[in-house]
Every structure is written in structure tokens, then in C-alpha cells.
Amino acid sequence: MNSSQIRELFPILQQEINGHPLVYLDSAATSQKPESVIHAVKRYYEWDNANVHRGVHTLGSRATDAYEGAREKLQKFINARSTQEIIFTRGTTTAINLVASSYARAVCGEGDEIVITPMEHHSNLIPWQQVAKATGAVLKYIPLQPDGSITIADAEATITERTKFVSVMYVSNVLGVVNPVKEIAAIAHRHGAKMLVDGAQSTPHMKIDVQDLDCDFYTLSGHKMCAPTGIGALYGKKVLLEGMEPIEFGGEMIDHVDLYNSTWKELPWKFEGGTPIIAGAVGLGAAIDFLQEIGLHNIDAHEKQLTAYAMDRMSGIPDISIYGPRDNRAGLITFNLGDVHPHDVATVLDTEGIAIRAGHHCCQPLMRWLEVSATARASFYLYNTEQDVDRLVEALLKTKEYFGHAIG
Template structure:
């Protein structure tokens, strides 16, 4: 299947009298018409609550919801759909692991290992767990380009290392971390690995069994699906040990006046009316990506990222961050002394959408010795023409500010 921009209706509009060049997919991806229509059709034909009613609409809704779970399980190569928990997104999924597993398993002196490159969603929950349990929050040393040296990591992880929580792909640097190798190292110490997969699931083929991750969290909206739906994958044995952190309808088996018991996996973690339409939309996004082929998605996104890095490096005054190789999805930069917000504002007048700021990675900004950066990020609907538009827009930005590149 060949991706056509016309599959994505939002890209057909003009912004400030220019064609829309959308380069902010790391924040949220655009949606193909098939995803939009799947949600519309659910609400038109099947809208009902799930797992409750015996009427036709209830049966249809339940079937669609659980079919989406099966699609997710197959997409990430989980051993069972029991290991797929629907959440509101990556943030909720990571908080679930931290609050349920982390708080129950850690004690004073235990070590939680992360990096300074983590999104706040994979940093703040562990800060809170460390405060609550007395565990120590420790940081793996990053190389100059944001990558990790496995020998250094091996030397840092000791017998007190209980949890390694790390991004698969950095939302700022684009670096791809060696998750399978990291999983092996933490498992050798008797610990577990929690992976923030928000930026890898849109671009890479994910096999959670091959990676041997214990938990893997991601969002639907970054992989062509709707907002408000995400996934926590967890090994069944670990999920069985964990207690829910939200209580109410849907997740209960028996309730008495003074006690209650929970449903089996995966439903014990899905309290309340679930995100049914979101799951349907996520299933449709998976269908679209699989029709394209994740190998083709990865090849396209790697090549386009490399092209963008090379093209922006030719522009006088551009400073790039992260590795030139082993990266995907994003190119982060600054343009001389021009503030990133000003860069983004001028580009918007040309119809070009990028992100500017700290990207929910304030510790990483400090590590980079920057207050903010500009970020262009890509998906399968982008092409080299979009990169050329960005390059032209940056040259116009320099002219607008009087070539302020010092």
C-alpha cells in the first residue's frame, strides 16, 4: 500500500494561504480517513456500553472493543490479549505501573534507574514513588548525543537496581535506545524494565517478547489513532501481582458491604466505562499501518529523518541535537540566537507547523544547556518536499530577524 496525503483530510487545507506542512507528529499524528470513519460508524451504528448489556448494540460494542484489544496484542506480539490494558495514554499507563507495581515492590535503599532524557511522564511518577517508598532515583549517564554506552550501564546497575524506566525513542533527540540489551542487563540484576514506547510505536515494528520488556506503554494518537486511548502492555505474571489503582464499575467481580474482589486480567485495571470509540479508532489505525507495512513505515521514517538532519545541517546558523545515525522521527534544532518560539511563529506564517519549547523534558534541556529548542517531527504522510519547505522557511526566518544567527 502506498501512502497518499489525500488519505489524511486535515492535510488538504491551507494555513495562512500556504499548503499545510505538518511537522509536529511527535506531539500528535494526523488521522487517516479510515480512522475517522471507524469512530463515526461506531457512534452511528454500535454505540453502547460494553460487557454489560445483552442487547444487540451492547454485543456489537463489546465485540468491537475486544477486537481492538486483539489487534493491539498482535501488533506488539504480546503472548495474550490479557497483557493489553487500555488506558487514556502513555502517561496513564506509566503512572499505573509506578503507582501499583512500584509502590508495592520497592522499599528504602532500592534503586530506580532512569535517564535525564525522559519525558516528564516517565520521570515524575518515579520521583513520587521514590519519595513514597524511600527508594533512590538514579540516573544512567548519557553520551554526548543522548545515546547509552552499554558497558557503562552494566557498571552502573547493581543488585539494588529494581526498576529501569526508559524511553525507547527520545521525543527530543530521536535516539533509539537498545531496549533488548538494556532488558537483559536489568534482568541480570533481578530487576524489571519499564519502557516508554510513545515515540517508537509509530515508527518501529515492536515485538515485546523479543525485546523481553516487562512493561511497555504507548498512546494511540501518536500512531494515527485518536486521542484519549493508550495501552499498557505488561507480562501476565507481573500484572497478576498488581492491584488496581482505580476502583468502581467494570473492574469488579464481587462487591459486598465491606469487601470486593476484582475481575481477571485485563479488566481489573479498566475501571469505569472504557474508551470504547477510542479503542475502535486505535484498531483502525493499526489496520492502516499494517496495510502500509511497518517495515515500510520504518524505512520511510528513517530515510526522511536522515534527509531532514542532512538538509538542516546545510543551513548556516542551525545547531542540531542528538545523533546523526540511529535516530528516527524527530530533528531538534536551534537557529542562531533566535528564540525557538519566534522560529515556530514565523514558520507558521508559511503554513509550517513545528513544536518549540522544552518538550516536557526540562532536565534534558538543562543537560543540553538550552532553555528551549525547536523540533520538526515526521510520519508516513511527510516527504522530502515538506523538508524542503522547512529549510526554505528557516532561511526566511533568518531574513525576517536580520540574519540573527550569532
């Protein structure tokens, strides 16, 4: 199945925007949803809507089977050892905050080190700032190379015997950098530290094997991988999750409650207090089925080819600045077009039916490192084509002309 055929499976992509066929180039922010996922969520609400783990009636049993079935699909999708290592959350942000609040605050103390990078999304930066402030730990950064990548040597130099925790994004949502997280995890472990991988931008695009990465925690968001918004997951090694305390308390996560004391259920449920995101999990399960049918290796190969094509085409635009390495990058290109503000670029492209992202992309420290206030970003997914790239390039040339810049 080629990308044009895949595109037909996404109802939202069949529309026109401002009189032009929609070209959606903002999948790094959120992906579109195929008909199979939409249908799965719709069917749940029409036929199976009930709370899980509670009722003995038929709807409750079907809802529980669907919810826990999605957990099993995700466990196999990222090759976790057990479903007990899969905690459903609202997304990557919630998952990182859970680890920061439940694990890192308990193990970090005065003078201990937490290591991250300057390219991190705010969701993988602010929680560690808060842990450092609460515990007296020191926040350290692996430095960036001129192209925005990080080296193993710099990771080795930054992670020390004082390091208790390392947290690094697998793929940068701005630079497209694919970080060597497996190697960094090995360095962390040699120093007795634990490692979290922010997988928000990697899970939708490449095959993930958490056992091979040997990370201690891995986080992901469903909405970036063709699933609904509001559902994501935390993977954690069982021995670590068992030693962590829940940070949300209420129904479903308890084992026994008396007037003055309570005990918690076993994994994974002790971290899933309250009515969970059942429909979201159903949609995530359907999205995993869809991605596996297409094949992660096919998605990865398609995006690499498309990104290389886009780099070649966009590099020929006068006065364009493209950020991040040219090679070994994921399916997105972040850029600025001369002196035109990124918001103006995005606005003009929208009149051509092309959706891109503009702003600081929740990476303000990285923007300062790049010495810009904002950038524009085109991000690609399995439903994008070379024709989409051609439309983008044509529209960028029109944008230069519109703002009075010389072409060629």
C-alpha cells in the same frame, strides 16, 4: 503507495494555513488521522454506540465485540502472548503511572534503586520521583554521551544488585535517540530488576515485539499512531499483572461486592474500572489496520530516508544547532536557529503554513543538560515528503532573514 498518495488519505492535510498548503511536522506530539480511522469512530457512534460487557442487546454486543476486537489487534500488533496482557488506558502517561503506583510502590523500599535516563519525558520521570519519595528508594540516572546516546557499558555500571526497577524510553522525543532497550532489559533481569519501556515514540514508527524485547512492561499512546486521543495501553507480563492491585475502583472491574469487601475480575478487566474509552479503542483498532496495510517496515524505511535527507539539508543552514546523534536516530530533528527563540521560529514558520513544535518538550532536565531553555522540533511521519523538508528549509532561511541574521 508513496508518501504523497498516503497524504491524500488524511483529510486535515488537504487544507491551507495562512495561504499555504499545510506542512505538518509535529507528529511526535500527535499524529494526524486517516479517513479510515475517522470513519470507524463515526460509524461506532452512529450505529454501535452502547456500553460494553453489560447489555445483552444487539448494540451492546456489537460494541463489546469492537472493543475487545481492538484489544486482540493490539495484542498481535506488539506480539504480546495474550489479550490478558493488554490493559487499555488513556495513554502512555496513565500506563506508566499505573505501573509506578501499583507495582513499583509495592516492591521498592528504603535504599532500593530505580534507574532511568536524563532524556526521559516528564511522564517517565515524575512518577519515579514520586515512588522514590514514597518508598525511600534512590533514583539513579544512566549518564548520556556527548551526542545524547547511552551506552551498554554505562547501563551496566548504573544498574546494580540494589536496582528494583528500570524505566527507559525506546525513542527520545527530543534527541531522536533509539535506545538499546532490549540489552538494558537483559541487564536489569540479571540483577533481578524489572524493566518498563516507554513506547510512545517507537510504536507508531517501527515493528514492536514485546516478547523479543523481553521487557516486563511496555506503554503506548494511540494518538501518536493515527488513532484518536485519549486511548493507549499498558502491556505487562501476565504473572506481574496478576500480582498487582488495581488503583481505580468502581464498575466493571469487580467480581463480587458486599458491604465490607470486594474482589476483582480477572485480567485485563481488573485494571479497567468504569466505562472504558470505547470509541477510542475502535479508532485504535482501525489505526492498527491502517498501519499494517501500509507496513511498519515501509514506514520505518521511509522515515529513515526522510530524516537523512532532512539532516543533510538542515545542516547546511548557517548558525543552526542540531541536537542528538546524526545516525541511528528516529524521524525527528530538534534544533535551534542562532539566537532566534524557538517560539519565534515556530511562529514565523506558521505564517508559511508549516507546523513544528517549540519549547522544552516536557524534558526540562534534558534541556538543562543541553544548556538551552528550549528548542524547536520538526518530526516526520508516513505522510511527509522531501518537498515538506524543502519547504521547512526555505522557511528557516526566511526566518533568519526576518530576524536580521546573515545568510551564508
